[in-house]
Amino acid sequence: MASPVAQFELKTLIPIEVGGVDLSFTNSAAWMVLAIAGVTAFLTLSMSGRRLVPGRWQLMAELSYEFIANMVKDNVGSEGRKYFPFVFSLFMFILACNLFGMLPYSYTPTSQIIVTFAMAFVVFIGVTIIALARHGLHFFTFFFPSGAPVYMAPLLIPIEVISYFVRPVSLSVRLFANMMAGHTMLKVFGGFVIALGVFGVAPLALIVALTAFEILVAVLQAYVFTILTCLYLHDAIHLH
Amino acid sequence: MTRYLKNSAAFGITGAIALAAEGALAASDGGGTLPQLDIGTFPTQVFWLFVTFIVLYIAMTKIAIPRIEFVLEERHSKLAEDLDKAGKLKADAEEVQANYEKALADARGSAHELVGAAKDEASKANAKAEAEADAAAVKKVKEAEASIEAARTEALSNVKDVVSEVAGEAVQKLIGVKVTKTELNKAVAAAMEAK
Incomplete structure (x- = not known):
């Protein structure tokens, strides 16, 4: 029986190497391509009718x-309008990766810490640049809550700074850990089904329930990642 | 491995299941390290993440989002247009009703007027007829009075003639004097006058 974490191993499909760096097209990359193809197909084909009274897909x-x-309007405000395409793409990308990962024999790119961290880091850098561009040096008042007594500064400023810089870590680990834990758990119980023979019906029933739960988690985590991105954007634009 | 177990535990799975999972892990051939921590795979993953995400971003901004916005916009304007049209139709209907009511009120007003005029005319004609009747009556009364007067004068003159004749004859018989007719008339008139 394969290790429950063996499902996360990357398999090179097309070996590519640029300047000594391995950029191979892997199973993870293939599922990312499938995810964006799925999202694009879903959103363009369903809208191809451009019907005034929409059908189910539309x-x-x-x-x-x-x-x-x-979500962008409520959490960021009207200034968030121009960041909508990015937020929308981010949500659809994570959602598609998570949901496609629920297909048997598929691969979940978002179960890789480096993938979620890269996304979270881009959000973090982008949000910081937006904040600096909008507010200049005034941005640094963000680290000291207005109205707090000055003598609390030595305590509050380190806390605020740490919590700010931990954002990309918490954002990425949350998504990655949820995805990995769910898939590992399914694999472990799948192993039990084989190992217990006839009594494997019990873990099998559990797997059915867990699969539904994992689909919920897949949607929920895409939502959480996106709404936190919106909240960070709000902080960058309005500073508190 | 411990990390993965921590995650399972964090997910609300009991320790017993975690232990069983560890057993399953130990029995497997996979070994200890997580594939996620293999730094050698990072460049390719980040590279393909950026490639696919940028492609998706372009597809969304160039194709998908404008399409959806077009339909939503069109629906919005269509709804606004239809509401507008409905409002206009309602206003039209109200105008028609107002016109109808006005026409009705006008008709009622002119009917009143006609009735009033007819009444006036009738009462005028009435008054005229009455006046005419009065005038005719007065005239007849006057005529009657005149004929009565005439009859009376005639009667009186007849009486005078008879009286003067009787008086003349009486005088002749009594005193044998013949009195002229003129003198008789004079005496009769004086006697009647004195009376």
């Missing part, structure tokens, strides 16, 4: 759009 596409549009 309604789903419109609801995805309005869901993120409202």
Whole structure:
């Protein structure tokens, strides 16, 4: 029986090496490509009718759009309008990666810490640049909550600075850990089904329930990642 | 491995299951390290993440989002247009009703007027007829009075003639004097006058 974490191993499909750096097209990359192809196909084919009264697929596409549009509007405000395409792409990308990962024999790119960290880091850097561009040096008042007594500064400023710089870590680890834990758990119980023979029915029933739960987690974590991105954008634009 | 166990535990799975999972792990051939911590795979993953994400971002901004926005915008304007049209139709209907009511009120007003005029005319004609009747009556009364007067004068003159004749004859018979007719008339008129 394979290790429950063996499912996370990368398999090179097309070896590519540029300047001594391995940039091979792997199973993870293949599923990222499938994810973006799926999202693009979903959003363009469903809207191809451009019907005034939407059908089911068109309604789903419109609801995805309005869901993120409202999230950006409610959490960032009207200034967040120009960041909407990025937030929308981010949500659809994570959602598709998470959900495609629930297909048997598939691969979940978001179960890799480096993938989630790269996304979180881009968000972190982007948000910091937006904040600095908007507020200049005034941005650094963000690390000292207004209204707090001055003598609390030695305590508050380190806390605020740490919590700010921990953002990309917490954002990435949350998504990665959820994805990895869920898939590992399914694999472990899958092993039990084989090992217990006839009594494997019990873990099998559990797997069915867990699969539904994992689909919920897949959607929920995409939502959490996106809404935290919106909140960080809000902080960058409004400073508290 | 411990990290993965921690994650399982963090997920609310009991320690017993975690232990069983460890057993399953130990029995497997995979060994200890997590594939996620293999730094050698990082460049390719980050590279393909950026490639796919940038492609998705372009597809979203160039194709998907404009399409959805187009449909939503169109629906919005169509709804606004339809509401506008409905409002206009309602205003039209209200105008028609107002016109109808006005026409009705006008008709009622002119009917009143006609009735009033007819009444006036009728009462005028009435008054005229009455006046005419009065005038005719007065005239007849006057005529009657005149004929009565005439009859009376005639009667009186007849009486005078008879009286003067009787008086003339009486005088002749009594005193044998013949009195002229003129003198008789004079005496009769004086006697009647004195009376």
